[in-house]
Amino acid sequence: MTIQEKILLNQYTTFRIGGPARFFCVAQNEDDLIEAIGFSKKKKIPFFILGGGSxxxxSDVGFPGIVIKMEMKGVTYAEDGNDVRVTAAAGENWDSLVQATVDRGLFGFENLSLIPGTVGAAPVQNIGAYGSEIKDVIESVYVLDVLKDEYKTLKNSDCKFAYRTSLFKEEPGRYVVLSTTCILKKKGGLNIGYKDVQEYFSFKKIKEPTLKQVRDAVVEIRTRKLPDIREYGTAGSFFKNVIVSQTKAQELIAKYPEMIVHAVNDKKVKIPLAWILDHACGFRGVKKGNVGTYKNQALVLINYGNATAQEITDLAQKMVDTVYEKTGIEIFPEVEYVQ
Ligand SMILES: Cc1cc2nc3c(=O)[nH]c(=O)nc-3n(C[C@H](O)[C@H](O)[C@H](O)COP(=O)(O)OP(=O)(O)OC[C@H]3O[C@@H](n4cnc5c(N)ncnc54)[C@H](O)[C@@H]3O)c2cc1C
Structure with missing residues (x-):
């Protein structure tokens, strides 16, 4: 494995932003990974595990340690009655895996279609979309525990999955995901209750969609709503949605009666941040210099030219401050700042 020096990271992130990594390498197998982590220990520098950079x-000054880009490949399928265990290596492209499983007629990944990035990153923030999360189908995650210097298979219940978070986010740098094993179904139910998906099928007059039609629906809805990363520099939704108490939600509904909220349980309510950014704060489609938000989605920040990380963080801070001023809600980034 070659360890390169001073490699610009903007070419490895979908934002197309980022200064140089002091060192950079590609891990194609476990030996490469061990060698790269050994290098970081010997040099007493940090390491950063990179997937698809989405x-x-x-930061504009880059990363002072070694960036390890995960490119381990391989997918296996093991049948067990109606269940099929799908084990995929960390460097596999997530959406190619979704496509392959739908092609095989396996139920479970279809709502997570078209999410950019790698399999290894998917459990890190517990990717979610259209009413599904990867935690719903993960059986186990095979990791290298860097702290204890050992390989481990973590069960779903060990991974502390919650909305856009997990054990891997709680203890950054400790676990490197090598592969994930998910249980998909040969005969399964479809989750088409999400508003956009329901509207899509009622418009198309399809009462009982097939698995493939659900993937096609999600792909079409996403393509309409979200920027194409081949065209725009972006990391998708920059902020997480907000979960507040019932009391806070009632206060906001009194101020913004058209806002539609979703009950999480009898105490907590999920507030649609995109709606607040758009209707209460006027952030949809703004553009100033090299940065702005997407014309169809105020949650999505865009690098419209040669934006710097500083310009993005300045805009993000302005959004945080405005939301707080208008609603009293504190919002937090979903996108991770690497420096
Ligand atoms: C247009 C667009 C739409 C998106 N839509 C969604 C969406 O609907 N739902 C959603 O949840 N996300 C969405 N995202 C965010 C993103 O695609 C996901 O978070 C994805 O899982 C990131 O994968 P990645 O390989 O690019 O990770 P990276 O950006 O490279 O890394 C993200 C984090 O994971 C860590 N990591 C990466 N690989 C590993 C590994 N093997 N082991 C341990 N840690 C690792 C990194 O160190 C970093 O902390 C979207 C992004 C874009 C650009």
Missing amino acids: NILV
């Missing part, structure tokens, strides 16, 4: 904002 959920990070790398």
